[in-house]
Amino acid sequence: MxxxxxxxxxxxxxxxxxxxxxxxxxxxxxxxxxxxxxxxDVLVRVALALGGRPGARLCVGLAGAVSRMTLLRLIRALPEPEIGSLQVVGVDEWAFRKGRNYGTILVDMATRRPVDLLPEATSDALASWLARHPGIEVVCRDRAGYFADGARRGAPDAIQVADRWHLLANLSAAVERVISRCRCCLRDKPDDQVRTLPTPKAAQADGPLAQRIQARQPQVQRMIAQGWTITAIARRLNLDRKTVRRYARRDLDDLMSTATNRHSLIDAYMPYLQRRWGEGCVNAAVLYAEITARGFRGSRQLVRRRLQHWHVAGTPAEPPPTVTPRKVTGWIMRRPEELTDREREHLDRILCRSDQVAVTGRLAAEFASLLRQRSGHQLEDWVRQAEAGDVREIRAFATALRRDWDAVVAGLTLPHSNGPTEGNVNRLKLIKRAMFGRAGFDLLRRRVLART
Known part of the structure; x- marks a missing residue:
């Protein structure tokens, strides 16, 4: 005592x-x-790390019994952290509720710590915050248009830097669309030598997904021609913005091809099913039990539907290619020295089967090299080659680079990156989900900005 x-x-x-x-x-x-x-001080650290109820349970055997409301009051009583002078700032959005409500996080790139949290993700909110903190020289951001507009109005003298990871992600998505459209080049046999069974018409063009695509895609195209924005169309049709953007950028045949040639859980087990079929095992229940023991996680009905055509034809169909468009995209976007000999040979065979895929692979590899070597001065030549080519997905990517040209060139030239901001967004998600969405924005902001 x-x-x-x-x-x-x-x-x-x-x-x-x-x-x-x-x-x-x-x-x-x-x-x-x-x-x-x-x-x-001990209770404050516990409250910041765990929150209310978990912190109260820990304190029972650590520092004495306290209530959850006491811990929350200690968090709210903390003084506002000093922001100080900022030179390089990272900006990104975070979701209150994914697809609906978003906020903005701002990070000091010198210390890699968050300096503020805004309750909305708009250009006005960012411009107002930047105007209250003069002296910022560089703003690192993703390619969102409202962040570009807010940075331009709030800090007109600052250099905007587009994040390199988002540039690679956008290019990878374009490359994957090209390979999905030319998926016949993924097979090791020519089309006239591949023995496949026809898919029922109902599964091709009359399924629920195909019907939605046939109804929505022309409607979205008409609204785009009338001057509607992606956000306005999404609100009007009750669709996600990514879905609207996909309908706006891709034609109906491409969308229908993706809808009717989707990868299935059973594709990896087709060679085994063919071998067992050849050995005389034609019972779907027995084959389902065997592949389930090998790791199959699909339903028995899926196996039965795949085998019902074999009973009619007497022989199994040629299995779909084991390599997927996403895997080929990964081979193209990776560093050449990181590929194994087998992967490099397989990729070379795929590129030789289609001129568009070959051009896409060459341009994607060149852009990735420019990005990794930070050779932004060579971007103009690359964009001209992409615009002169006949691959529409790569042309669309190059056109998007033109709309945000200065920030893209700075991202491919300067050493700044938005990686620390993405890391703080992940930390924010952990804190937000640990509170189960029951705490207010003020408490979330205090926990995110706390410096313990």
Whole structure:
């Protein structure tokens, strides 16, 4: 037990509201404090790390029983962190609720710590914040248009840097669309030597997904021609913005090909099913049990549907290619020295079967090299080659680079990257999900900005 003796002072001024003053011990006590400064610091750290209820459960055996509301009050009582002078700032969005409500996080790229959290992701909110913090020289961001507009209005003298990871992600998506459209080049045999069974018409053009595509894609195209924005169309048709953007950029045949040639869980087990069929096992239940033991996670009905045509024809169909468009895209976008000899040979065979895929692979590899070597001065030549080619997905990617040219060139030239901002977004997601969405924005902001 610690016995503490302090002095008490009395004020003789009758007009003074407080007549008695107690002496405080620096570093140990505070006015109206029910616990020591050291214990308060421990509780604050527990509250910032765990929140209310989990922190209260931990404190029972650690520092004494406290309620969850006490821990939350300690978080809210923390002083606002000092932002100080900023030179390089990272900006990104984060989701209150994915696809619906978004906020903005701002990170000091020198310390890699968040400096503020905004309750909305709009150009006005970003422009207002940047105007209140003059002196910023570089703004690192993704390719969102509202962030570009907000940075231009809030910090007109700052250099905007497009994030390199997002540039590679956008190019990878374009390459994958090209390979999906030319998926016949993924087979090791020519089309006239591949023995396949016809898919029922209902599965090709009359399925629910195909019907939705046939109904929505022309409607989206008409609204785009009338001047509607992607966001307005998404709200009007109750669709996700990514879906609307896909309908706007791709033709109906391409979308239908993707809808009717989708990868299935059973594709990896087709060679085994063919071998067992050749050995005389034609029972779907037996084959389902065997591939389930090998790791198959699909349903018995899926196996039965794949085998029902074999019963009619008497022989199994040629299995679909084991390599997927996404895997080929990964081979193209990776560094050449990271590929194995087998992967390199397989990729060379695929590129030789289609001129469009070959051109796409060459341009994608050149862009990835420019990005990794930060040779932004060579981007103009690359864009001209992409625009002069006949691959529409790569031309669309090059056109998008033109719309954000200065930021893209800076991203391929300067060493700044938005990676620390993405890391802080992941930390924010962890804190937000640990609170189960029941806490307000003020508490989330305090926990994210706290510096312990």
């Amino acid at each position: 610690l016995r503490l003796e302090v002095r008490r002072f009395f004020c003789r001024n009758e007009q003074c509201e407080r007549r008695i003053f107690a002496e405080q011990v620096d570093g140990l006590t505070i006015r109206y404090g029910r616990r020591s400064v050291q214990l308060r």
